[in-house]
């Protein structure tokens with residue numbers, strides 16, 4: 001009964017655990033957290049000193065007993081304990097103004113396509129440990145496609161290319177599922193070195209072409225007609241859309257507000273339970289119990 005009581009006053013949250021930034025979406029409010037995925041810890045007391053922007057400002061300036069760490073690598077939890085603390089910090093922050101002392105939100109969290117069951121279970125466990133009453137995991141490109149209002153449930157091929165800080169994902173979606181996909185770790189670095197950028201762009205083009213090659217012709221025809229949609233921070237790289245369009249001979253457009261497409265999708269899915277049920281991944285915890 002108390003569980004439901006707390007749940008009633010909790011804000012359901014959409015969560016995008018990015019390699020560089022963590023984003024949280026809350027219904028009626030929009031994006032309430034968009035902060036670096038960085039945590040500063042006191043190794044003497046094992047306590048969190050700062051998270052997000054504040055922690056980033058400490059990077060490179062810490063004394064011996066304080067360390068800053070990034071708990072996500074390529075969109076996957078690399079340090080479980082720190083990730084759990086970070087998620088809890090952001091969830092609590094969202095509920096700071098509320099009357100509930102123990103937030104028990106439903107959480108929809110995006111995960112990269114290239115994730116093992118063990119890694120997916122870690123995401124679910126971390127979200128439950130942070131206080132979630134329900135956790136739903138969704139593939140990041142699916143979340144992004146839903147976030148930018150592409151017709152993910154229709155029998156029509158949609159190609160979404162997500163260029164993030166740690167991972168670039170190319171996915172073809174149709175009938176509520178990812179049909180074909182490719183994922184790469186060589187990303188657009190913060191370096192402005194021309195060759196480095198050119199190499200990254202070439203890798204993205206090759207990955208799009210490789211995905212097209214394994215995609216059924218009916219869906220390829222749809223993609224040619226409807227074009228490719230770019231999301232993620234790297235989508236803002238100047239000229240990427242035009243270069244990709246020319247190389248793939250397919251129209252390309254950058255989604256509006258491309259960096260928040262994934263988190264908007266996770267948040268919107270909470271308002272569409274039937275779509276969520278259709279597109280979410282099975283719980284890795286459940287499989288663990290059964291198997």
Ligand SMILES: Nc1ncnc2c1ncn2[C@@H]1O[C@H](COP(=O)(O)OP(=O)(O)OP(=O)(O)O)[C@@H](O)[C@H]1O
Nearest residue numbers: 018019020021075164165166167232233234236237
């Ligand atoms: N204007 C820009 N031009 C080129 N690249 C940009 C621009 N703005 C942001 N980026 C790149 O976008 C990346 C951050 O993208 P994003 O916030 O989508 O990553 P993330 O979600 O944290 O990581 P991931 O999804 O890979 O785990 C950074 O690597 C940054 O270099």
Ligand SMILES: [Mg+2]
Nearest residue numbers: 018019164262
């Ligand atoms: Mg991302």
